[in-house]
Amino acid sequence: MNRRAFLKTVAGSLAASASLHGGQRPNVLFVSVDDMNDWVGCLGYQGVRTPNIDRLARRGVLFSNAHCAAPLCNPSRTALLTGMRPSTTGVYNNEQWWRPALPGAVTLPMHFKQNGYHVAGAGKVFHHVAGFNPPDQWHEFQLQIFDDPWYRRVEWYPWVKKIPAPPGHPFNGLENFPGEFDWGVLDKPEAEYGDAKAVDWASGFLERRHKQPFFLAVGLWHPHIPMFAPKSYFDLYPEVRMPVAPEDDLNDIPRVGQELAAFRREEHRRIVAEGKWKEAVRAYLASISFADALLGRMLAALDRSAYARNTIVVFWSDNGWHLGEKQHWHKSTLWERSTHVPLIIAGPGIRAPGAPRRQTVSLLDVYPTLCELCGLPMRKELEGETLSPLLRDPKARHRPVISTHEPGNHAALTERWRYIRYHDGGEELYDRVNDPNEWKNLAADPQYESLKKELAQWMPKNNARPVPERTAYDFDFASHTWRRK
Numbered sequence: 001m002n003r004r005a006f007l008k009t010v011a012g013s014l015a016a017s018a019s020l021h022g023g024q025r026p027n028v029l030f031v032s033v034d035d036m037n038d039w040v041g042c043l044g045y046q047g048v049r050t051p052n053i054d055r056l057a058r059r060g061v062l063f064s065n066a067h068c069a070a071p072l073c074n075p076s077r078t079a080l081l082t083g084m085r086p087s088t089t090g091v092y093n094n095e096q097w098w099r100p101a102l103p104g105a106v107t108l109p110m111h112f113k114q115n116g117y118h119v120a121g122a123g124k125v126f127h128h129v130a131g132f133n134p135p136d137q138w139h140e141f142q143l144q145i146f147d148d149p150w151y152r153r154v155e156w157y158p159w160v161k162k163i164p165a166p167p168g169h170p171f172n173g174l175e176n177f178p179g180e181f182d183w184g185v186l187d188k189p190e191a192e193y194g195d196a197k198a199v200d201w202a203s204g205f206l207e208r209r210h211k212q213p214f215f216l217a218v219g220l221w222h223p224h225i226p227m228f229a230p231k232s233y234f235d236l237y238p239e240v241r242m243p244v245a246p247e248d249d250l251n252d253i254p255r256v257g258q259e260l261a262a263f264r265r266e267e268h269r270r271i272v273a274e275g276k277w278k279e280a281v282r283a284y285l286a287s288i289s290f291a292d293a294l295l296g297r298m299l300a301a302l303d304r305s306a307y308a309r310n311t312i313v314v315f316w317s318d319n320g321w322h323l324g325e326k327q328h329w330h331k332s333t334l335w336e337r338s339t340h341v342p343l344i345i346a347g348p349g350i351r352a353p354g355a356p357r358r359q360t361v362s363l364l365d366v367y368p369t370l371c372e373l374c375g376l377p378m379r380k381e382l383e384g385e386t387l388s389p390l391l392r393d394p395k396a397r398h399r400p401v402i403s404t405h406e407p408g409n410h411a412a413l414t415e416r417w418r419y420i421r422y423h424d425g426g427e428e429l430y431d432r433v434n435d436p437n438e439w440k441n442l443a444a445d446p447q448y449e450s451l452k453k454e455l456a457q458w459m460p461k462n463n464a465r466p467v468p469e470r471t472a473y474d475f476d477f478a479s480h481t482w483r484r485k
């Protein structure tokens with residue numbers, strides 16, 4: 001089926017689909033985690049403990065092949081929350097405020113707000129630095145309390161008090177390492193961690209009586225660096241399963257891919273050279289399990305609330321994370337490690353709960369899906385495709401998805417293939433089924449010429465110029481206004 005015929009079919013099934021839930025509009029509990037890759041039990045990873053995510057997957061729908069629209073915090077979140085690709089908005093990196101660049105954008109929380117919902121949030125929903133989360137997005141919002149204010153720049157978090165570094169910092173023992181790339185146990189009770197406070201606040205929200213339907217967003221920071229977690233979560237991992245990372249894995253990768261892998265290479269080099277690889281993997285696993293426990297607390301609060309039966313739960317991560325694969329830490333690549341994320345939707349109206357949907361889907365699909373599930377008008381600028389057919393039928397079709405990193409670099413994904421094309425024409429092609437680690441680049445093999453052409457037609461034709469970065473503006477936090485310099 002070509003692209004046009006496919007979109008027509010999709011439009012048809014959309015028109016035919018009745019509301020999933022009858023008259024009363026459902027609430028939404030929208031929980032995100034940060035930099036959580038696919039090291040999750042229900043996604044088939046052995047060696048991690050994620051009982052709460054796994055339980056949510058059993059009671060809802062796990063999209064086991066979900067990918068971010070962009071493998072980095074701000075562009076991924078901006079894409080999900082505006083419903084538009086980076087190649088459409090020009091928001092490609094963490095230095096670009098979306099608001100002054102897209103003053104007319106109606107984000108997901110705004111759309112709920114404009115359609116009779118009570119809209120509340122806590123933690124990192126938009127990107128976490130000042131200016132990414134305008135107060136008019138919400139009726140009420142609990143700003144994130146960070147666990148690392150001793151080295152953060154004050155202008156990034158004007159609402160967080162700067163405090164002296166705790167004794168023993170950096171806890172990972174790596175001197176002159178980037179401050180944020182730390183891990184360890186903070187000397188405070190679990191309930192005092194920033195993410196725990198966000199969950200507390202949101203749990204309190206669920207105890208209140210709400211006259212209107214609500215959209216409640218809770219953005220957890222974990223397992224993002226610094227990977228600070230209570231000791232009990234480190235204790236879950238006396239042994240860790242290490243990633244398999246062949247040293248020659250980059251040999252068949254074109255120039256731009258090499259450059260993306262080399263970004264912050266020094267951190268990988270030092271982690272390996274100073275014997276910290278295992279420890280860092282353990283901290284990541286501990287942080288995943290901490291995030292999982294916090295999700296569990298959030299779900300328990302929902303289950304004991306008056307809203308347990310009429311609330312759609314969406315759980316997602318903004319991007320993945322490398323732990324030394326392709327000699328890389330961090331995200332910002334177009335490989336599986338960076339683009340594959342957990343995505344679960346649970347709640348009223350789901351058919352065949354517990355049966356994973358293996359079709360490739362995008363985080364861009366979340367906005368139109370929620371419009372449909374909650375009976376909100378579909379906005380015409382949304383570039384994702386509703387997941388409602390998949391929520392009703394595990395065998396429904398879904399189109400290939402695209403992940404974009406920086407202008408003109410795209411990955412097109414189907415269940416079988418990942419085709420990457422960089423702005424300079426460099427290419428990679430992986431057989432995702434037979435080569436899940438993406439070790440063998442097949443792009444140069446002539447037998448795949450027509451496959452590459454077919455996959456390329458899904459890539460955006462327009463690659464918007466990057467919008468101005470923060471240095472182009474004077475920003476006033478108190479009034480939340482921007483002025484071009």
Ligand SMILES: [Ca+2]
Nearest residue numbers: 034035073318
């Ligand atoms: Ca992130």
